[in-house]
Amino acid sequence: MAPPLIVGVDGSEPSLRAVDWAADEAALRGLPLRLVHASLWERYEGTVLAEDLGKPSEQVMAEDVVETAARRAHLRRPEVEVTTDVLPEEPEYALVRESRTATAVVLGSRGRSGLTEAVLGSVGVTVAGHAHCPVIVLRKNHDDRVRSATGRVVLGVGGRREDAAAVRFAVEEARLRGVPLEVVRARLRPGPEAPHHAVEPGEPVASPAERAAEELTAALRDIPSGTASRRRTVEGPAHRALIDASAGADLLVIGARRREGHYGLALGRVARAVLHHTGCPVAVVPE
Template identity: 50%
Template sequence: MTTVKLPLVVGVDGSGSSMEAVDWAVDEAARLGLPLRIVHASLWERYETRVPSFATGRPAEEVLAGNIVAAGTERARLRRRDLDVSGQVVPEEAVSALLHAAREASALVTGSRGRGGIVGMLLGSVSLTVAARADCPVIVVRGDKRNRQGGYGRVVVGVAEPTQSSAAVGFAFREAEARGCALDAVRAWRRPAHEHVDHPLVVDEAAGVREERASALLSDALSEAVRDHPGIDVTRRTREGPAHQVLQEAATQADLLVVGARRRHGHLGLQLGRVAHALLHHAACPVAVVPQRS
């Protein structure tokens, strides 16, 4: 029986950032052998009745929506002519459209800024909300051209507790395997604020214990994926400091940063976590947020 492959979905709004996301998604779909679906959300149909009865042309918003999808589709096909590409205008609000699309997607790709966004501004609200609520992995495409186009040959994954990181770790290993690149697995650790700095030997000993524990937890979290992907060159790194700062530094020269986000059953609010939230705003490369069910 032939297995149906879920498409890679990319959201477009006509902005330069969303077209960079199309480029990234084309390359990703080609690497993974997936069809690519381009989605644009537009509520023009809601306002169709406001068009004067004597009007003979299509509503301007309908034309704009169609043009955005056509531009994204043409861009994708020009970049990779052998790729299975389709485009669709969805009559919904942007967040709802993308969350619905995510239910039947292998992953969802967005740009880092929406239409009208200013270079240097933080992540757009649509991308942030989708990353915090989607059922599938969400990749927010950010960073300079070299980061976006795989110029470093390196994927970074942030590893929390083993039970909270398995989905992100598995995703990162598959990405490294598809790209034929190295994988850096990073775990941050912290000294408790109450440690006595007046006793440096005690502090150093306690720090050593914490670093050893971080290393052991990292190895534990990676063990299954290492066994399943024996050809991946894996580097294990433990670093002292806030997790978002440690991972932000590690991803400076990376093609992709992968982090997990816990999803609690029955919880309807945003489920992202402070680390993923900070990295989506500030990381120097594309960021993949992978939901971990609990």
């Protein structure tokens, strides 16, 4: 059996919306769904689920969290196989470990201790930065539908060979949804004193725009023929280009590189900014 989609659930509204989204994604991919609640606390802390169950919050237990999420997934997609688990440990560590045997991990983001939705919860940042599979993060303002009537999948590339895993993931997501793939390569405007790009003697000097276009082509060399795609380079900071491109998209896909000397993935400024401010669900794909 193919590895499942794993959803981290905590009973909050964002996590239940993530369950809805993941149930649709599991149906698209023909995958089982695994709902995991990880916490060092036996009881659920919050009011949304308590009100739904008609219980005082201090009487809502971890089993209530996963059972409610499982019922929601079954109502959403009866054809999807759903399993649940309760793990007595910190969610960051539990979900990173679970990612070793998952197709992807899906999370709803929320700030802890009443922080505003503008601040991504630490669980989302940690899991996206250390997981062994793609991590898809949905913010509270994101639609819980994986497909829209006029949707598309946006892929951000940096012109590196390491973008290959993100490219493959984005191509497959666009194919499953039956929507176009939009590929974005950002480039900065060179300053007046910026050094020229090093070239060999006799080699023509390429402009920044030409180099960005060449890097975009190189990153997409293995994209299957017949894939409906739009490719463009955008002048400006990468995080701003991707945030702008994400407006109205079904999914934004970015790659994350492993760095020597770090545990797992070290998310850079672009990935962090996108996770905090993007206008659609974000998939962070480890290379």
